[in-house]
Amino acid sequence: MDTPEVPENINDVPPSHRSEYIIQRKKEEAEALKQCKANWQIATRKRAINAQENNKKSDNVEIPPKKGAEGKNSRNKPRAPKDNPEAVLIKPVEDRSYTDILKSLKNNVKLEKTEIAIHSIRKTTAGAVLLEIGKGGKKAEFCESIKETLKEIATVKDLRPQATIEIRDLDCLTDEEEVITAIRSATQNPTAEMKVHVTKANSREQCRAFVKMAITDVKSILEKSRIKVGWTICRVKLRADVKRCFKCFGVGHVQANCTGPDRKGQGLCIRCGEKGRKFNECTKPPKCCLCLNEGLIARSWIN
Structure with a gap:
């Protein structure tokens, strides 16, 4: 004799049989949950067995180290400059x-x-x-x-091959002499020659320093990734040197290979983009005339 089907909706059950309907539904749910747990245990055992077999196969296989994974902080370590002759x-x-x-x-x-x-x-x-x-x-x-x-x-x-580093997190009172003293102490080279430019403080009263010096000294600084200047242990990164043309004021080439307009001959200042002054004499805020012509934000960074 076939088992009568249990209605899906309790509203389809007569009021006199609803208590039996509820008991039947709970039994079905408990049976389904039990079967689900059993299936999950079987699947877990199969995965464990497969994992053991894979581990046995890979015991004698050498896994090559990831590139740049020589130390815990290898990702944060600044890249070293290329050796130029x-x-x-x-x-x-x-x-x-x-x-x-x-x-x-x-x-x-x-x-x-x-x-x-x-x-x-x-x-x-x-x-x-x-x-x-x-x-x-x-x-x-x-x-x-x-x-x-x-x-x-x-x-x-x-x-001598040179490179430029950027020192961040400096306080607003840091000057060029303090930076030079810190670098000479860090490189243990009391006669190291360098050019230092300290920027103006930002809204957080912090500034940055750009230091151009010999590559040998740059490498010794970058190996430590940080340098103590005054009270602060500052972050250091290598700054990419971008070629700048002083004829057309463009980037990516130099004046000797320039085929662009002679903005220098027109009397324009490479710092502010206006006539009547030279770069060394300019005190106006930086403004890139190339960006202004393209409708971009007319800011530039010259050091």
Whole structure:
């Protein structure tokens, strides 16, 4: 004999049989819950068995470490600057040419004594001789021998790779001397040369400092990721150097390769974008004339 179907809605049950209907529904719900728990336990056991088998297979497999996961704070550690070759720039006087300087160098300067390895010799856009040299050797003696050889026919400049770092979280009373003292102490280089620009304080009375110095000193600062300036332990990051053209005021190229309009020749100031003043003499707030022409917020950052 078939079991009569139980109505879905209690309103379909006669009032005299509603108590039996409620008891029947509770039994069905309890049976369904029991079956659900049993199915869940079976699935859990299967997953545990599969996990054990996978662990046994992967016991002898070497998992390569994630890139940059050398330490706990590797993600927060600032990236180091690229190593650029050291160089010597030799600029001839007006009545001397590039070939004159190069002939004089090859005939009179002895590389064997200074143990210098020259990687490249090329002419700059200004007509100067640029010698790119490798690491090691007696660079100071090499520069002195060039100066002694060329004397008054050229000027010699020792070019060392540099990079710029940004120091944040400085208090509003921090000055350039305090930053220089902190960096020389952190790098343990009391004679380190650098250019420091401290910004004006923001609404929180905090400021930033941009420091341009030798790459060797920059790397030692970035390895620590923080530096103590005055009372504050400040965050440090490497600042990307963007090429800026002082002819058209654009970015991504320099004046020697510029094909844009000569805004410098028109007498415009690269800081405020107005006529009648030079960048070094400008005291107006920064305003980018390029952004103004494009309808963007006319702000710029020049240091």
